[in-house]
Amino acid sequence: xxxxxxxxxxxxxxxxxxxxxKCEQNLGHDTMYWYKQDSKKFLKxxxxxxxxxxxxxxxxxxxxxxxxPDKAHLNLHINSLELGDSAVxxxxxxxxxxxxxxxxxxxxxxxxxxx
Amino acid sequence: xxxxTQSQPEMSVQEAETVTLSCTYDTSESDYYLFWYKQPPxxxxxxxxxxxxxxxxxxxENRFSVNFQKAAKSFSxxxxxxxxxxxxxxxxxxxxxxxxxxxxxIFGTGTRLQVFP
Numbered sequence: 280x281x282x283x284x285x286x287x288x289x290x291x292x293x294x295x296x297x298x299x300x301k302c303e304q305n306l307g308h309d310t311m312y313w314y315k316q317d318s319k320k321f322l323k324x325x326x327x328x329x330x331x332x333x334x335x336x337x338x339x340x341x342x343x344x345x346x347x348p349d350k351a352h353l354n355l356h357i358n359s360l361e362l363g364d365s366a367v368x369x370x371x372x373x374x375x376x377x378x379x380x381x382x383x384x385x386x387x388x389x390x391x392x393x394x
Numbered sequence: 395x396x397x398x399t400q401s402q403p404e405m406s407v408q409e410a411e412t413v414t415l416s417c418t419y420d421t422s423e424s425d426y427y428l429f430w431y432k433q434p435p436x437x438x439x440x441x442x443x444x445x446x447x448x449x450x451x452x453x454x455e456n457r458f459s460v461n462f463q464k465a466a467k468s469f470s471x472x473x474x475x476x477x478x479x480x481x482x483x484x485x486x487x488x489x490x491x492x493x494x495x496x497x498x499x500i501f502g503t504g505t506r507l508q509v510f511p
Contacts, residue, residue: 310494310497312498312499314499316437319503320433320483320503320504321501321503321504322485322499322501323501324498324499324500327494327497327498329494329497334494334495334497335495335497335498337498367437369439371439371499373497375491375494375497381427381444381446381489381491382429382441382444383429383489383499384441385431385438385439387436387437387438388437388438388439390437
């Protein structure tokens with residue numbers, strides 16, 4: 280069973296389009312995140328949610344809108360896609376002060392290419 | 395704000411040899427967690443090892459071990475008996491648990507490890 284799963288894994292789309300990436304975790308964690316990895320492999324947090332509540336919004340353009348319908352799901356919707364949005368987007372989850380040693384677990388990533 | 399620095403963009407090692415990847419960080423906090431993640435060409439982020447700052451003992455996981463120097467804010471990863479499958483990008487990361495608002499991983503820029511047969 281995949282602990283953190285995200286779909287789609289690959290996405291090629293044209294500038295100006297709107298697209299969504301979905302994420303689900305079956306670990307029972309209360310916190311979920313979106314990270315972006317750019318073309319230089321640099322990883323940076325975009326958002327975090329705890330029990331469906333937005334906690335961290337790291338100066339991300341408001342074309343990016345996360346939504347958490349429940350604590351096991353965190354989706355990312357991107358409006359009016361730009362070339363600079365091309366990146367790998369990682370969903371992740373964790374449980375604070377857990378037996379897993381506060382590890383953050385990552386999904387496999389969603390490769391977004393904007394043409 | 396916390397920062398994580400990996401000063402070695404690339405490293406290489408011969409199969410079966412030992413290699414050490416460096417990581418330093420800057421923080422004013424006393425309680426935090428440090429991680430090493432491996433990212434193979436598939437781009438999946440795989441946890442290699444974690445260290446709780448309150449623990450003096452260095453973490454080990456099979457062939458992987460860390461040298462955690464809290465006062466020096468250093469957290470290096472040692473890979474023993476290197477295998478071809480160890481070739482990947484390695485990221486050092488810091489996690490603060492001070493509050494939910496600071497609960498995130500801060501990554502270094504990564505070290506690409508090549509393993510030669």
